Amino acid sequence: MPLPHDFGSPKTPPVSDRAALSTVDREKPAKTGLNDANARNDKGTSPPDVAPGQLDLFRFLLDRLADPAYLIDERARVLHANDKGHRILGYDYGELADKSFLDIDPSYSLHRWLELLRQQPQTHHTRHRRKDRRLIPVEVSCTGLELTGSPYRIVLVRPTTDQDRAALGCESEFRALVENSPDTIARYDCQLRRRYGNRSLARLLDLPAAKLLGKRPTDNVLNSTSQAYEHALRTVIASGEEREYEHNWPSADGRMISWHLILKPEFSTDGRITGVVAVGRDITALKESERRLRQAEAMARLGHWQWDCPSKEIRISSEMSRILGQASDWQARPRQILRLVIGEDRKALLQAMRNACRQQHGEFTLDSYRIRVGNRILHLHTHIQAEYNATGQTRRLSGTTRDVSDLKNYESRLQKMAYHDSLTGLPNRTLLGERLAHNLEKATRNKTILGLLILDIDRFKEVNDSHGHDFGDRLLRECGERLQRLVRDYDIVARLGGDEFALVLPNIRAADDLGSISRKILDTLAQPFQLGQLEAFVSASIGIAVFPSDSTCANELFQYADSALYDAKGRGRAGFRFYSAELTAQAKQRGMLETALRRAESAGELVVFYQPKIDLASTRLVGAEALLRWQHPSLGLVQPDKFIGIAEDTGLIVGIGAWVLKQACRTARRWNENSSQALKIAVNLSSRQFRDNDLVALVSDYLQATGCSPAWLEFEITESLLLEDNEAIGIALKAFRAMGISIAIDDFGTGYSSLAYLKRFPINVLKIDRSFINDVMLDRDSTELVKGIITMAHSLRLELVAEGIENAVQEQFLQDFGCHFGQGYRYGKPMPQASFEAHPLMLACRQKNAGRAPQSQQP
Numbered sequence: 001m002p003l004p005h006d007f008g009s010p011k012t013p014p015v016s017d018r019a020a021l022s023t024v025d026r027e028k029p030a031k032t033g034l035n036d037a038n039a040r041n042d043k044g045t046s047p048p049d050v051a052p053g054q055l056d057l058f059r060f061l062l063d064r065l066a067d068p069a070y071l072i073d074e075r076a077r078v079l080h081a082n083d084k085g086h087r088i089l090g091y092d093y094g095e096l097a098d099k100s101f102l103d104i105d106p107s108y109s110l111h112r113w114l115e116l117l118r119q120q121p122q123t124h125h126t127r128h129r130r131k132d133r134r135l136i137p138v139e140v141s142c143t144g145l146e147l148t149g150s151p152y153r154i155v156l157v158r159p160t161t162d163q164d165r166a167a168l169g170c171e172s173e174f175r176a177l178v179e180n181s182p183d184t185i186a187r188y189d190c191q192l193r194r195r196y197g198n199r200s201l202a203r204l205l206d207l208p209a210a211k212l213l214g215k216r217p218t219d220n221v222l223n224s225t226s227q228a229y230e231h232a233l234r235t236v237i238a239s240g241e242e243r244e245y246e247h248n249w250p251s252a253d254g255r256m257i258s259w260h261l262i263l264k265p266e267f268s269t270d271g272r273i274t275g276v277v278a279v280g281r282d283i284t285a286l287k288e289s290e291r292r293l294r295q296a297e298a299m300a301r302l303g304h305w306q307w308d309c310p311s312k313e314i315r316i317s318s319e320m321s322r323i324l325g326q327a328s329d330w331q332a333r334p335r336q337i338l339r340l341v342i343g344e345d346r347k348a349l350l351q352a353m354r355n356a357c358r359q360q361h362g363e364f365t366l367d368s369y370r371i372r373v374g375n376r377i378l379h380l381h382t383h384i385q386a387e388y389n390a391t392g393q394t395r396r397l398s399g400t401t402r403d404v405s406d407l408k409n410y411e412s413r414l415q416k417m418a419y420h421d422s423l424t425g426l427p428n429r430t431l432l433g434e435r436l437a438h439n440l441e442k443a444t445r446n447k448t449i450l451g452l453l454i455l456d457i458d459r460f461k462e463v464n465d466s467h468g469h470d471f472g473d474r475l476l477r478e479c480g481e482r483l484q485r486l487v488r489d490y491d492i493v494a495r496l497g498g499d500e501f502a503l504v505l506p507n508i509r510a511a512d513d514l515g516s517i518s519r520k521i522l523d524t525l526a527q528p529f530q531l532g533q534l535e536a537f538v539s540a541s542i543g544i545a546v547f548p549s550d551s552t553c554a555n556e557l558f559q560y561a562d563s564a565l566y567d568a569k570g571r572g573r574a575g576f577r578f579y580s581a582e583l584t585a586q587a588k589q590r591g592m593l594e595t596a597l598r599r600a601e602s603a604g605e606l607v608v609f610y611q612p613k614i615d616l617a618s619t620r621l622v623g624a625e626a627l628l629r630w631q632h633p634s635l636g637l638v639q640p641d642k643f644i645g646i647a648e649d650t651g652l653i654v655g656i657g658a659w660v661l662k663q664a665c666r667t668a669r670r671w672n673e674n675s676s677q678a679l680k681i682a683v684n685l686s687s688r689q690f691r692d693n694d695l696v697a698l699v700s701d702y703l704q705a706t707g708c709s710p711a712w713l714e715f716e717i718t719e720s721l722l723l724e725d726n727e728a729i730g731i732a733l734k735a736f737r738a739m740g741i742s743i744a745i746d747d748f749g750t751g752y753s754s755l756a757y758l759k760r761f762p763i764n765v766l767k768i769d770r771s772f773i774n775d776v777m778l779d780r781d782s783t784e785l786v787k788g789i790i791t792m793a794h795s796l797r798l799e800l801v802a803e804g805i806e807n808a809v810q811e812q813f814l815q816d817f818g819c820h821f822g823q824g825y826r827y828g829k830p831m832p833q834a835s836f837e838a839h840p841l842m843l844a845c846r847q848k849n850a851g852r853a854p855q856s857q858q859p
């Protein structure tokens with residue numbers, strides 16, 4: 001602090017300053033000695049006051065002295081005492097102001113004091129009286145000075161006993177500590193006047209230290225915070241109890257500082273409250289870290305908590321409160337929290353806490369437990385850590401808790417997706433496998449019977465293709481629901497894919513019961529399905545495998561049920577089949593045939609047989625159907641029903657079918673090149689051939705390569721091919737028609753027999769299935785059906801071929817009703833080409849030909 005520039009040439013103080021000082025005089029007249037001094041003043045008047053500017057200067061100088069020092073006027077009044085001057089006498093700073101020095105040094109009378117004023121500086125020993133009335137020996141040095149014509153004395157004091165010196169020294173150490181403390185420290189009297197304030201407080205309030213003393217907080221700064229502060233001080237004085245609280249205070253540089261305050265009451269020796277000590281700490285950084293921690297906790301959804309074991313009190317962070325669905329300042333009780341935890345998970349949580357307490361390292365993680373918050377279920381993850389006291393007992397449990405609900409929900413969605421069929425919501429093949437394994441274990445333990453059923457909806461593809469995929473999806477969903485409604489709670493219904501379902505039926509009394517259950521299932525599925533405007537009828541086939549009689553192995557049971565299903569389908573569908581060892585033999589045979597078939601073509605084992613086709617009116621030969629045979633080295637001649645299915649399933653039919661086509665082209669050329677009466681050869685095409693290569697290009701290549709006329713060829717396709725609703729099939733058929741190849745629908749009457757596709761596709765021949773011809777004249781329905789087909793074909797101008805004519809009755813019937821062509825054992829079985837060429841029908845045809853010049857290539 002710079003010294004005032006007019007030091008040594010004091011000026012008259014400003015009026016206001018003098019007025020301020022005289023106010024002090026009036027309000028606080030010096031007691032006893034001072035009044036005496038006034039009375040016995042030689043001049044009979046009050047001494048002139050010291051100019052305040054000079055007084056401040058002396059105060060400033062005295063405050064910087066290392067020893068106790070006092071500025072005393074001629075009436076022996078203490079005008080100023082420095083800090084040490086207060087402390088040596090046990091007073092608080094400011095308490096000595098206006099006291100009479102004669103009370104401090106009882107060896108003086110006023111008279112002697114006045115004498116002293118006139119004397120030169122001197123040192124003497126005397127005893128000073130402390131506030132607690134104790135007298136302490138001191139060495140006193142007095143220096144006189146005159147200010148504005150009045151004499152004053154500066155009294156410097158040194159305690160003479162070691163003890164007093166040490167006490168002063170200790171206190172000065174403490175004072176140094178308190179003064180330099182970064183915490184604000186202040187003492188207040190019961191009128192809330194500050195009796196002490198350290199430098200930190202002065203800095204906070206941006207005031208010189210001297211301005212702190214004797215002031216109330218609201219004297220320094222008047223705002224709502226200082227008012228609240230005074231209120232807190234009053235509360236402590238009134239209650240005599242310590243209090244803590246926090247407030248925000250703007251710092252000198254404009255920042256908002258958070259203060260944590262501890263207010264402690266001070267008591268006199270007789271127990272009266274004499275004031276309050278207030279220690280304040282800047283916790284701005286702490287608050288900021290807490291805020292960041294809270295923010296981080298909220299972002300990580302990580303709450304934390306501490307459970308004090310002896311008191312059973314729990315403290316939870318605000319994020320923890322939020323996780324538990326409570327306000328951030330929720331005063332939690334352990335019981336309340338535990339009540340939120342769901343049933344069996346509560347036990348797990350308590351066990352986890354017990355485990356953490358028991359274990360030596362005291363850590364435990366509970367991956368997931370559920371709590372109910374309102375009507376929501378949350379999944380929490382908790383890590384618990386225990387702290388122990390010296391005797392090894394758990395002192396505290398601390399934990400972090402994370403809301404992992406999103407993760408859990410995501411996991412369960414993934415789980416659902418991985419283990420359930422998305423269309424029907426039923427378990428998928430993976431989950432079925434797991435549940436089957438689990439149920440087999442149980443069945444083994446309990447020695448019970450279990451059935452595995454595999455169910456396939458018959459001709460689902462046709463339904464799907466004809467009514468659209470939406471319809472098909474709804475049908476599958478409805479099938480799933482019907483199956484579920486039918487079985488017991490613990491039975492498992494799963495969708496394996498496509499139109500295939502599986503059922504695991506544990507605890508079956510006897511294997512035969514599976515037959516009646518299957519019957520019930522088939523009857524239920526046979527009920528009409530009302531899907532929107534459409535009503536659909538479906539049937540299903542079921543294959544059954546039984547644990548333990550068929551097998552105890554899940555994979556084998558699957559295989560066996562599958563073989564049984566295959567067999568059921570092969571037996572005309574809409575039924576169920578139990579697995580038998582015979583089926584395994586068949587399946588093995590199938591596998592063996594498949595392997596052999598792969599090399600049949602290259603090994604030259606395939607042969608094309610021809611079956612004659614005649615004009616029913618004249619019974620003359622008009623053509624033949626090319627039918628494949630397999631000359632197996634050990635099995636002999638294998639019929640198509642034994643291997644065409646395998647060839648279609650494996651895709652081998654594409655190559656084999658192409659080979660048959662080429663053979664047929666060659667034969668047609670051979671039979672027709674020098675003939676006036678063209679013979680047409682019908683070739684079966686399966687749907688795989690339309691899918692797997694460019695059939696139109698292939699046909700046209702073969703025609704060109706073999707020199708076969710398209711008019712000599714007819715392609716037989718099934719109704720189901722047309723139902724596939726595949727644009728490419730329509731394009732191919734149109735291309736064949738455009739070339740001049742005729743298209744026949746094989747097995748007409750067994751499928752959907754829809755008139756719609758007869759119009760949509762370029763069909764020109766219908767082949768009536770031999771099952772109807774077989775029953776003609778025997779079964780009324782078949783007879784009527786054949787009549788109906790013939791009438792319809794006539795009106796649509798389609799050619800008709802009746803398949804499977806075996807006798808004269810059938811022939812006569814077909815002739816009577818105007819069927820154009822016929823094929824069957826009555827005219828000839830399928831035979832090798834050489835046999836065909838030597839057949840009487842062929843010979844008759846050749847003979848007729850020989851008598852005629854070639855005219856037309858059309859039959």
Ligand SMILES: Nc1nc2c(ncn2[C@@H]2O[C@@H]3COP(=O)(O)O[C@H]4[C@@H](O)[C@H](n5cnc6c(=O)[nH]c(N)nc65)O[C@@H]4COP(=O)(O)O[C@H]3[C@H]2O)c(=O)[nH]1
Nearest residue numbers: 627628639640641660684685686804805806823824825830
């Ligand atoms: N009981 C009886 N049966 C008669 C009579 N007349 C003809 N059949 C039989 O009826 C089947 C007619 O052939 P499909 O309906 O085209 O039925 C054929 C056809 O769908 C398929 N197939 C034969 N060869 C080929 C081929 O090269 N390619 C394709 N994709 N399928 C073929 O195999 C099926 C069976 O052929 P196959 O065993 O040759 O059986 C032939 C024939 O032998 C009769 O009076 N009585």
